[in-house]
Amino acid sequence: MSAIDVSIIIPTYHEAPNLRELLPRIVSILKQAGLAGQILVVDDDSRDGTDEVCAELATQHPIELLIRTEERGLSSAVVHGMQHAGGELLLVMDADLSHPPEKIPELIEALKSTDADFVIGSRYVEGGEVDKNWGLFRWLNSKVSTLLAWPLTSAKDPMAGFFAIRRERFESATFLDPVGYKIGLELMVKCGCKKVAEVPITFQDRLHGESKLTLREQLNYLRHLYRLYEYRLGVLARPLQFLMVGCSGIVIDLAFFTLLMRVLSFDPARAVAIWLAMSWNFCLNRRLTFSHARGENPFRQYVLFCLSCLVGALVNLSVSSGLFRYVEFFTDAELLAAVCGIVAGTTFNYVLSDRLVFRVTKPK
Ligand code: GDD
Ligand code: MN
Numbered sequence: 421m422s423a424i425d426v427s428i429i430i431p432t433y434h435e436a437p438n439l440r441e442l443l444p445r446i447v448s449i450l451k452q453a454g455l456a457g458q459i460l461v462v463d464d465d466s467r468d469g470t471d472e473v474c475a476e477l478a479t480q481h482p483i484e485l486l487i488r489t490e491e492r493g494l495s496s497a498v499v500h501g502m503q504h505a506g507g508e509l510l511l512v513m514d515a516d517l518s519h520p521p522e523k524i525p526e527l528i529e530a531l532k533s534t535d536a537d538f539v540i541g542s543r544y545v546e547g548g549e550v551d552k553n554w555g556l557f558r559w560l561n562s563k564v565s566t567l568l569a570w571p572l573t574s575a576k577d578p579m580a581g582f583f584a585i586r587r588e589r590f591e592s593a594t595f596l597d598p599v600g601y602k603i604g605l606e607l608m609v610k611c612g613c614k615k616v617a618e619v620p621i622t623f624q625d626r627l628h629g630e631s632k633l634t635l636r637e638q639l640n641y642l643r644h645l646y647r648l649y650e651y652r653l654g655v656l657a658r659p660l661q662f663l664m665v666g667c668s669g670i671v672i673d674l675a676f677f678t679l680l681m682r683v684l685s686f687d688p689a690r691a692v693a694i695w696l697a698m699s700w701n702f703c704l705n706r707r708l709t710f711s712h713a714r715g716e717n718p719f720r721q722y723v724l725f726c727l728s729c730l731v732g733a734l735v736n737l738s739v740s741s742g743l744f745r746y747v748e749f750f751t752d753a754e755l756l757a758a759v760c761g762i763v764a765g766t767t768f769n770y771v772l773s774d775r776l777v778f779r780v781t782k783p784k
Pocket of ligand 2: 514516518626631
């Protein structure tokens with residue numbers, strides 16, 4: 421058993437004035453609650469006096485400052501802090517006083533006394549609130565981000581940066597790969613946290629300075645979500661992406677066909693639309709579905725992809741017409757025969773793409 425009950429991890433970037441106020445408050449709250457705590461400030465070389473504030477307080481309190489000079493980023497700072505933490509329980513919070521330190525004991529208690537494996541200081545459960553100054557845009561932004569993560573977690577506020585987890589559970593994650601701000605979401609998914617408890621909090625706008633949440637971070641969130649879905653889907657991720665790309669190809673095909681019919685006759689319009697859709701599918705599959713093979717020669721891949729589409733089409737045609745002609749059941753069910761052809765053709769196309777077109781030949 422560790423002598424430290426809880427390690428409080430605070431990622432910071434230019435937060436010296438906020439830390440001066442926050443740290444003593446945390447210390448006294450921990451004392452009142454009878455918790456043996458350790459505070460880890462993970463700063464990305466702000467050089468704004470953070471080191472002085474921490475050094476001053478560290479003479480009397482269990483405060484440790486970890487400065488990173490080689491790396492930047494909220495999520496990786498949190499992971500860094502967690503890896504250095506000595507406590508049984510790990511709690512993460514912002515430095516800007518957005519997260520009420522008074523709620524720390526409640527979060528810890530929920531983790532200790534229930535079977536929850538992740539506890540969130542939540543704005544979106546009964547009793548929780550966001551800052552009154554939040555405009556519609558900020559609120560919508562937060563809600564849409566939350567909605568996009570809904571299939572990944574049942575939590576009402578998975579975007580929160582105020583949360584607690586057992587160290588054991590954190591260490592069980594095999595592969596953490598956070599891009600952006602949503603480290604809590606990353607941990608819930610990758611540490612397999614099934615039971616999430618949420619303690620209501622009022623989220624205050626930051627005391628000093630400005631939020632570091634930029635448009636770039638928002639785009640990072642989309643990348644992050646994409647990776648989390650891939651992770652969650654496991655072996656199904658590739659075939660599902662392939663299917664979705666195929667569906668988008670149908671839209672491209674029909675859209676261009678409609679346009680081209682204004683200037684061309686049926687056959688050439690069909691041919692050009694099919695070729696455009698096939699090229700579209702190639703680009704998306706290369707970029708997304710089989711992104712691991714992006715280092716390979718694209719021309720070779722493109723030619724092979726077109727050939728594999730041709731083979732898929734031939735399989736499609738032979739299966740459907742074979743069924744229609746030789747299997748009695750299908751003589752009255754042409755559409756069903758066509759569907760079987762599509763399934764067989766698509767499967768063939770996928771297998772060829774996976775095994776041949778986007779095979780990785782170069783060693784890494
Ligand atoms: N070490 C380090 N490195 N810390 C950082 C960095 C960085 O690159 N960027 C931000 N931080 C620290 C800030 O100093 C602050 O303590 C905390 O991370 C949150 O940053 P803010 O800039 O205050 O972010 P926010 O208020 O927009 O976002 C907060 O709310 C979101 C939900 O609305 C954070 O809690 C997010 O995690 C949360 O998703
Ligand atoms: Mn903030």
